[in-house]
Structure formats: structure tokens, C-alpha cells
Amino acid sequence: MYMNNNIDFYSKMGTGLTVKSFLVILVMTSICKITMVAGWIWDDKNTIVIQNGFHSDAYSLYVHCLSSDDDIGEHWLGVGQTIAWSFHVTVTDSTLFHCYAQWDKMKKYFNAIEWEGQTGKCCADKGRVTWVLQEDGLHAIVDDDFRNVHNQEIAKLNWD
Incomplete structure (x- = not known):
């Protein structure tokens, strides 16, 4: 008799649990899809x-670059040498890496990546950007096969 009461209880609640379960699964699936899409965008380094x-x-x-979260450190580069770092942009698109460079008497404060400002939104969403610092200035060059852009200069800054 005790068993029959349990079966009767679950049979009455079964319909409600099924609808609730369906709604929970639907909501969780939607959240997972949104998370996967957002994660894919966020993973774009x-x-x-x-x-x-x-x-x-x-x-x-001499080069020293940093953001509000990361300090890339101080580096002394010989001719042809490079430094590089990868990062994710912030959800609010406010990522900013600013740098100071000096070679002999030539000096420059510049933003290596920004969403708005002195370099006209330079380097945001470009994937890989190389700043080549030369006698005639600082050249931002993008070379990203994924975006079908090859060695295109996207910004040039003069030394101060």
C-alpha cells in the first residue's frame, strides 16, 4: 500500500516535472549556446x-609597454629583435596598451592597441599587428591571413 501511494504521488507530479524539466533543459541549452558564441568571440586573441x-x-x-592589467616589462632590443605578447580584448572594447620607446634622442609615447584615440582605433580587431620602429617613425603593420590582409600599414606615427 505504501508503494501504491508513492506511485500515485509520482504519476500526479510527473506531468509537472516533465514541463519543468523541459523548460530547464531549454533554458540551459540557450545559455550554453550563448556562452559558446561569446566564448568563441572572447577567445579571439x-x-x-x-x-x-x-x-x-x-x-x-628601449621599449616599455603596459595596460591597466598587464605590464609587459622593460626591453632593450637590438636591430631586428622583437618582443610580442597576446591578449584578449575586454568585453567593453576598452583594451589599451600604451608604450614608451626610445632610441638615442628619439622618443615616443604611443598606444600599441586602442579602440579610440591617437592612432585612429589602431590595431583593434586586427589579430596580429607588428609595430616596426625605424628612423622615419613607428609603423603599424598588419599581417593576418585569417582576415586576408597582408603586410598592410594601418598607422604611422612620428617620433616626438
């Missing part, structure tokens, strides 16, 4: 490379 493109090795190129 950007890479910044800074290269010493000077023709003379009389001086090392």
Missing part, C-alpha cells in the same frame, strides 16, 4: 609585436 627596425645598431631600442 590579439597579438602585438614590436620590432627594432633601425638600420644602425649604435643604440639599443
